[in-house]
Every structure is written in structure tokens, then in C-alpha cells.
Amino acid sequence: MKVLEVNNLNKKFGQKQALFDVTFDVEPGTILGLIGPNGAGKSTIMKSIVGLIDYNNGSIKINGESLTKNNRKGLKNVGSMIESPAPYLSLTGYQNLKLFNDGSTTEGEIKEIMKDTQIDSFCNRKAKKYSLGMKQRLGIAISLLNHPKLLILDEPMNGLDPQSTHDLRDLLLKLSKRGISVLISSHLLDELARIADYYVVINHGRVVKESDAKSFLSSDNQNIKFATNDTEKAYNALVQAGFEAKINDKVVEIKDDGDAMNKALAALNNAGLEIQDVSKDKADLEESLLNLLTEDNKKEETK
Numbered sequence: 372m373k374v375l376e377v378n379n380l381n382k383k384f385g386q387k388q389a390l391f392d393v394t395f396d397v398e399p400g401t402i403l404g405l406i407g408p409n410g411a412g413k414s415t416i417m418k419s420i421v422g423l424i425d426y427n428n429g430s431i432k433i434n435g436e437s438l439t440k441n442n443r444k445g446l447k448n449v450g451s452m453i454e455s456p457a458p459y460l461s462l463t464g465y466q467n468l469k470l471f472n473d474g475s476t477t478e479g480e481i482k483e484i485m486k487d488t489q490i491d492s493f494c495n496r497k498a499k500k501y502s503l504g505m506k507q508r509l510g511i512a513i514s515l516l517n518h519p520k521l522l523i524l525d526e527p528m529n530g531l532d533p534q535s536t537h538d539l540r541d542l543l544l545k546l547s548k549r550g551i552s553v554l555i556s557s558h559l560l561d562e563l564a565r566i567a568d569y570y571v572v573i574n575h576g577r578v579v580k581e582s583d584a585k586s587f588l589s590s591d592n593q594n595i596k597f598a599t600n601d602t603e604k605a606y607n608a609l610v611q612a613g614f615e616a617k618i619n620d621k622v623v624e625i626k627d628d629g630d631a632m633n634k635a636l637a638a639l640n641n642a643g644l645e646i647q648d649v650s651k652d653k654a655d656l657e658e659s660l661l662n663l664l665t666e667d668n669k670k671e672e673t674k
């Protein structure tokens with residue numbers, strides 16, 4: 372059974388429609404990265420799933436259980452940290468954990484959560500003395516209480532130093548191996564790329580792409596790079612051959628559309644250029660996302 376099913380979700384804030392027929396699902400034990408520019412609708416989706424806001428149309432099912440105004444049962448399977456974590460500041464980290472425990476988490480499990488999120492060294496201090504990163508880690512610890520099947524984390528890496536970011540990444544991978552699913556948004560796309568199994572890309576409140584991580588970064592997003600004895604001439608030859616070329620540090624780059632290599636090599640050879648090096652590099656997540664958003668925004672403009 373899918374742990375989360377979002378179907379044709381629509382949300383309006385007053386006259387403004389923030390979500391249009393958003394549909395996607397999450398399989399058990401997988402990490403789904405929700406990505407898109409500021410204001411795209413990521414937080415609105417997450418808030419709808421955890422019942423923080425009511426949606427207008429569509430449906431949300433958590434572990435097969437419909438989430439409606441009158442039925443919140445599915446939420447017992449969800450741990451979340453949306454926007455900023457909200458621990459009680461006048462309580463210690465440990466007291467917060469005890470408070471948010473619905474009784475199903477044993478003392479031993481709380482200790483394990485504190486260890487996993489590395490809050491044990493400061494969990495007896497009041498949360499008001501915590502840095503943003505410490506609060507963030509406490510927020511994640513709270514989300515792990517009560518045996519969630521699905522974690523919903525909105526920008527959980529905000530405020531974390533590189534070591535804590537690395538540790539959080541390892542923790543999420545460990546949890547997903549244990550069968551826990553994660554729906555995560557982050558502006559740190561490099562970090563996300565290391566853990567996500569799937570991506571859902573949101574732009575202007577719509578899903579513009581849903582893809583497994585491997586094919587999202589697949590060949591049509593790959594760059595081919597040519598180093599030659601005359602960069603300018605190589606650039607002109609490739610542009611004339613119909614490529615959208617760009618010069619990057621004395622190397623000319625084109626996108627691989629499948630048969631670009633042969634066509635480009637022929638163009639460079641015909642121009643009498645000496646090819647010193649050819650390499651293909653995988654576009655990173657950030658570049659793939661930017662390309663996708665540029666295409667989608669162009670489509671919007673021509674509508």
C-alpha cells in the first residue's frame with residue numbers, strides 16, 4: 372500500500388489559487404524530494420497533508436486512510452516538521468520529547484531518537500537557549516516520536532552546519548532503509564540529490580514533473596564538453612550546426628539530445644578544428660531543475 376496518495380489537490384487562499392490538481396504518491400521506504408522555486412506551493416502541499424490547512428478539492432490518503440476535516444486518523448502515521456520547528460521554548464529538549472510522546476514511544480526509544488538526532492548533549496537545556504540548528508534537530512527528533520511511517524520535513528537542513536547536514540542525510544537514509552518514507556523539501560539541491568529516490572517538481576502550484584531520481588538526471592540533461600585548439604571557432608561551428616552552445620572556461624558545452632555527439636564531432640571536424648578533449652558530465656539537480664523551470668515558464672508565457 373502507498374503511504375501517501377495526493378489526488379487532484381486544489382487550494383485557494385482567498386481569490387488566489389495556490390495549488391492546481393496536484394497529484395503524486397509516496398511508496399513505503401522511499402524518499403521523495405519536493406522541489407520548486409519560492410512560492411511554488413511546496414509548503415502549502417505539506418501543510419495540507421498534515422492537516423495544518425484545509426484544502427478545497429481533491430483527496431489525501433495516508434496509509435490508505437482518507438484525510439478529511441472529520442477524519443484525522445491517518446495523521447497518527449505522520450511525523451512532521453513544517454517551516455520552523457515549534458518546540459516549547461521554556462522546556463528542555465527532553466521535556467519536549469516527553470510532551471509530544473503520545474505514550475507509544477518507550478524511554479529507550481526516546482534515548483535512541485536523541486542519539487540519532489544528536490541532541491543528547493544539550494537535551495537538558497531549555498529550548499530557548501538553542502541555536503536554529505539545535506532547534507531544527509529537536510524538531511526532527513519530535514517528528515520521529517510515535518513510530519511514524521511517513522516523515523514530512525520542510526527545509527529540515529535550514530540552519531544546520533555541514534556536519535549536522537551530513538548526519539541528517541545519513542539518518543534519513545537509515546530511516547528509509549527501515550521502511551519509513553520521507554517527503555522532504557530543501558533548497559539544498561545537492562544534499563537532496565544524495566538521498567532522494569523520486570522528485571516532484573512544483574511550479575506555480577502545479578506538478579510539472581514527477582520522476583525517479585535516475586531518469587530526472589538522465590541523458591537528455593547531460594552536457595557534452597569539447598576542448599579544442601580554438602574555443603571561439605568551435606563555438607561558432609556548433610551554433611551553426613544548430614546547437615545551443617555555451618563557452619565555459621575555454622570549453623564549449625552543448626546538451627546531449629541523444630545523437631548530438633556525432634553531429635557535433637562532424638561540425639568541429641568540418642571546421643578544421645583539433646579536438647583535444649571530449650567529456651560528458653551529468654547535469655546536476657540544480658541545472659536539471661533550472662532547465663525544466665525555464666521550459667515550463669516559457670510554456671506559461673505562450674499560453
Ligand SMILES: Nc1ncnc2c1ncn2[C@@H]1O[C@H](COP(=O)(O)OP(=O)(O)OP(=O)(O)O)[C@@H](O)[C@H]1O
Nearest residue numbers: 384385387389407408409410411412413414415416
Ligand atoms: N496563508 C496564506 N495566505 C495567502 N497566500 C498564501 C498563504 N500561504 C501561502 N500563500 C501563497 O501561496 C503560494 C504558495 O506558497 P508556499 O508557501 O506553499 O510556497 P513554497 O513553494 O513553499 O515557497 P518557499 O520555498 O518560499 O517556502 C504563494 O503564492 C504564497 O504567497
